[in-house]
Amino acid sequence: MSKTALLFPGQGSQYVGMGSTLCASFPAALARFDEASAILGFDLLRVCTEGPDEELRKTHTTQPALYVKSLAAWEVVKDVLRPDFAAGHSLGEYSALAAAGAISFADGVRAVRKRGELMWESGVKRPGTMAAVLGMTPEDVNSICAEASAAGVVQSANLNSPGQIVISGETQAVERAVEIARARGARKAMMLNVSGAFHSALMADARQDLEEFLKGLSIRDAAFPVYANASAAPVQDAASIRRLLGEQMTSPVRWEESMRALLAAGANEFYEVGAGSVLKGILRQIDKSAACTCVGTAESVEALRAAMSGGVR
Secondary structure, eight states: OOOEEEEEOOTTOOOTTTTHHHHHHOHHHHHHHHHHHHHHTSOHHHHHHHOOHHHHTSHHHHHHHHHHHHHHHHHTTTTTOOOSEEEESTTHHHHHHHHTTSSOHHHHHHHHHHHHHHHHHHHHHSOOEEEEEESOOHHHHHHHHHHHGGGSOEEEEEEEETTEEEEEEOHHHHHHHHHHHHHTTOSEEEEEOOSSOTTSGGGHHHHHHHHHHHTTSOOOOOSSOEEOTTTSSEEOSHHHHHHHHHHHTTSOBOHHHHHHHHHHTTOOEEEEESSSSHHHHHHHHHOTTOEEEEEOSHHHHHHHHHHHTTOOO
């Protein structure tokens, strides 16, 4: 029996121009952007469609931009898709929870804006960076981080797919880890252009402040299981959702484990809802037979609706 999983992208999937065709063709998508702009106090759609890129790449702008883009796309396909599961990469976990009804769209906008601001501030207070290491196992990378930690905090941050791991921490320690990885035969090890050491211990203050913010956020039980980044396991109850969103700030994104858990649970139709196709590519690295459809542009939405022919999947 067919089971459907929604995937929601995180930072790195944004691009100038996103949302333009979707909002031009679907008033319901435009309404999502209008609602978010009223909450945020600036024209979010203009930033998404016109840039500049430097503005869109700022963490406190990127996060609401991607969240709203995902929920705008979800708004115009939710009548033809019936998900059994969902997962979101880092920031995308908020999109997944909103799609599952655990948080309202408006509360999600406020939450991701706050999250982005806190992460930005942490990057200023405790400067750090991230790097991608390709072609090594998690155990190899953990060993490298342990050795490089003599220079400061450094740890695995995104366990994306076989041989694709992102590390995070203090700049000197991350640079040392990259040197060691190259010396030990990594296929590639490169520094990333980011504003902070996300998903590392350097986000401890941001985590504490976010957890305080989340205490005032209305969170409900999810309508269907959402696979949490911090646990790589399905969650539906409100208390666990609240706790795991806090843990996510300083814990690695266990994406490969989450995808394998979804596949083991019977998910065989995946839909990446939002901007770009990053998660589709990662899923293919995990399981080449996994079918994933990207839904984010007007053309992709129209194609999906035509394929459903009025049915529901």
